[in-house]
Amino acid sequence: MNNEQQEQDVATVAADFAAALMQWRAVLGEEHVRTTDADLDRYARTCSSSARRALAVLRPASRDEVVALVRIARTFKTPLYPLSAGQNWGYGDACPVREGQVIVDLGRMNRIHTVDGELGYAVIEPGVTQRQLAEHLAEQGMPFWCDCTGSGPNSSLIGNIVERGFGHTPYGNRIQTISGLEVVLGSGEVLETGFGHYANARTTHVYPYGVGPFLDGLFTQSNFGIVTRLGLWLLPIPKSFCPFLVLFKEDEDLLAALPALRHLRLTRVLHSVPHIGNDLRALSSDGAFPRNALPERARLTPELRQQMRQAAGIGAWAMSGAFYGTRAQVWLHRRLLKQALRGVHAKVMFLPPWLLRLGRAAANFCNRLGLLPALDRKIRAAESLAGMHSGRPTGFFLRGAYWRKQGGWPSDLSDDTDLAGAGVGIMWMAPILPFRAEDLARLNQEMDTLFSSHGFDCHVTVNMINERALAAVYTIDYDAEDAMETARALECYEQGVARLYDLGYPLYRASTRGMSLLSPQGQDTFWQTVEHLKTALDPEGIIAPGRYQPGIFMGRDGAARSLG
Ligand SMILES: Cc1cc2nc3c(=O)[nH]c(=O)nc-3n(C[C@H](O)[C@H](O)[C@H](O)COP(=O)(O)OP(=O)(O)OC[C@H]3O[C@@H](n4cnc5c(N)ncnc54)[C@H](O)[C@@H]3O)c2cc1C
Structure with missing residues (x-):
């Protein structure tokens, strides 16, 4: 293509986009078609190093408006990127997967x-x-x-x-x-x-x-x-509800308990989605990385990690969940959990609502006397856990994202904090694995070695997503304001994703950065079928090009390319 033709093409695209904007404004009203730098910058904020600025933001209020703006987008071949609340933190935030897309923010609907x-x-x-x-x-x-x-x-x-x-x-x-x-x-x-x-x-x-x-x-x-x-x-809403915590002192204790936990999950004694977090997940909800003690490092020393565990009164792993049912059912399930864990080193604690109320009263009393500030923090954590398990969403767990941020979380951190604009750095790698101790042990070791080689602590949670599978989440917490650390985090992420596919534990969900890595073995029949469906349902390729569409990133040789 010669220069003249290229210039002509650019001019046509610009004219088309201007015409599309005019038509969108006619449908949505001036106020709901945003193109100012301030607006576009706001949507491009990221806590997962995936900033990508959209061309515009459209804010429809109804299904019919969505239909109208999709039709306009088709006419002018302008890709759209839908968002519901745009809080996909750690997976790409509110940013489109590729350049040149127009965000459709569905928040008014x-x-x-x-x-x-x-x-x-x-x-x-x-x-x-x-x-x-x-x-x-x-x-x-x-x-x-x-x-x-x-x-x-x-x-x-x-x-x-x-x-x-x-x-x-x-x-x-x-x-x-x-x-x-x-x-x-x-x-x-x-x-x-x-x-x-x-x-x-x-x-x-x-x-x-x-x-x-x-x-x-x-x-x-x-x-x-x-x-x-x-x-x-x-x-x-059940007649009776009882959150629980199980503390495991060492890695081996959790692994030893896993067969019994699997049996409880298979037989639906564990009937929610229990969550098992390593010590770092608990420590990061209680404070920030002790930068002063380790100025040159992004990883805790084993000795310091052990000390911090002891000070916080936690073990290597903690499992949280809840029982739901009649009083008799909850009592039975409590007993079965205790029985199942009898042979392993595990401390089981039940946190029924009456106990939390008592704890809250005690913490308030101590607060008034300026005593035991740790009690208040512990009760707050338990209340948040209980709330999340009983239909009351909480922002309490957002603080964990501040682990590597200089100064930790701000004193005014609220449930409404938008992490994308907070200057924190988190990237999740979320593989599925069979509900088996050997798979978990293998994966934890692999990931810890990888994180360690990049100088990071390996924050892990493992969720009993169903009766037979665990959804693990390996979190790279990094200081997004440190360019070198961010570069290391990105490298760790890309190597980690590749390693997970190699090991046979693909991710259950991709970040915008991970979309290009979804098909390490080239365009197989699965992804080709996805392309056929795309052509049938979205012939102009208008909706979110590149989202779960690895073919778009492939070179002529069919090999996957990184998003860069
Ligand atoms: C501390 C912390 C804890 C978290 N805990 C959890 C957790 O427990 N479980 C969990 O799953 N995630 C968790 N996350 C990840 C994430 O924040 C949530 O998944 C969140 O719900 C995603 O944001 P959203 O609901 O605003 O979705 P959005 O950001 O609006 O959407 C996510 C993606 O889906 C697509 N999309 C959105 N709406 C539509 C639509 N209407 N039509 C078509 N496509 C659409 C878009 O491409 C978008 O990028 C956590 C994150 C943090 C930081």
């Missing part, structure tokens, strides 16, 4: 259309946040809780679900608790899944599969459409 108080489901739009649904259920006196993740009250439900994220209640494997999606396809058509496409179907939100191919999964971890509504099942 925040209606809760229905809550069925008999059958226990809500029909919600993408802008509905965890807090909004939780408060709505409480205000309406509904006998239901919504499942909560640890990512804070302002995270969305739909954005999390389309990423196949998970919470921690019995409805924590969220993808199994949705029924009936409304999706605006890249073609501009509106698809209703399950029974939703039958006029007057009364079963759309109670039976997800409908009749015929089951399509819901196609609209999670994909770029075929924009989900504008879905039915979400709600957890009946």
Whole structure:
């Protein structure tokens, strides 16, 4: 292509984009088409080194507006990148996967259309946040809780679900608790899944599969459409509820307990999504990396780590979860948990609501006398844990992201803090592994060696996502304000992802940075099929090019290319 032709092409693209903006403004109003530097910079903030500035931000208020703006985007071949609340922290934040995309921020579409108080489901739009649904259920006196993740009250439900994220209640494997999606396809058509496409179907939100191919999964971890509504099942509030903590002193103690825990999960004694975190996860919620003691390093020495564990009264691992049911069921499950762990070194603690109330009263009393500040912190952590397990989302766990930030978390850290703008650095690698001690031991060792070679502490959580699999999350916590450390973190991430595929533990979810690494063995039949579906459902490639579409990053030789 010669220079003249290139200039002409650039001019055409610019003219098309200007025309698209004009039409979007006509549909949404001037106020809801944002192009100022301040707006674009705000959406480009990142806590996972994935800053990518969009061309514009569109803020539709209804499904019909989404349809209109998709049609305009098709006409002018301008790619769109949908966001629900845009709090995909550690996985790419609110940033598109590639350059040259226009963000569709669905935050104004925040209606809760229905809550069925008999059958226990809500029909919600993408802008509905965890807090909004939780408060709505409480205000309406509904006998239901919504499942909560640890990512804070302002995270969305739909954005999390389309990423196949998970919470921690019995409805924590969220993808199994949705029924009936409304999706605006890249073609501009509106698809209703399950029974939703039958006029007057009364079963759309109670039976997800409908009749015929089951399509819901196609609209999670994909770029075929924009989900504008879905039915979400709600957890009946149990008569009795009891959070628990299990402390394991050493790595071996957790590994020894794993077969018994698996049995409890398989037999549904453990019926929520218990979460097991290593000592670093607990320490990072209680303070910052002791930079003064280790000025030259990003990793704790074994001695200091041991001292910090002892000071915090924790072991190498802690498991948290909750039991739900009648009083008799909860008592039985408590007993079965204790029995199952009898042969291993584990300290089991139950935190029923009455005990937490007592703890709170004691902490308040001590606070007034200026005594035992650690008690208040411990009770606060336990309250947050209990809240997350009982439909009350909390921002408490956001503080862990400040581990490597100079000065730790700010004194005004609130539930509303947007981590993307906080100057913290976190990248998650989240592989699935079989629920087996040998797999966990192997993976932990591999990851610790990798993190160590890059000078990082290896923060680990392991979640019992279902009866047979564990969803591990290896977190690179880094100082995003230190360029060298950030470069090391990126290298650690890319090597880590490659290693996970090599070892046979692929990720359950990719960050925007990881999209280019999804197909280490080239364009196999799976990803080719995904491309065929993309062509059928979004012929102009308008929706989120590159999102779970590794083919777009491949060189002519079919080899994966890094996002850089
Ligand atoms: C301390 C901490 C704790 C966390 N805990 C958890 C946890 O317990 N569980 C968990 O799963 N995650 C967790 N996260 C990760 C993340 O913050 C959450 O998953 C969060 O819910 C994602 O943000 P969001 O809901 O605003 O989704 P968004 O950022 O809005 O969406 C995520 C992605 O989905 C796509 N998308 C969004 N909406 C639509 C739509 N309507 N149609 C089509 N595509 C769409 C977009 O491409 C977007 O990039 C945690 C993060 C931190 C920092």
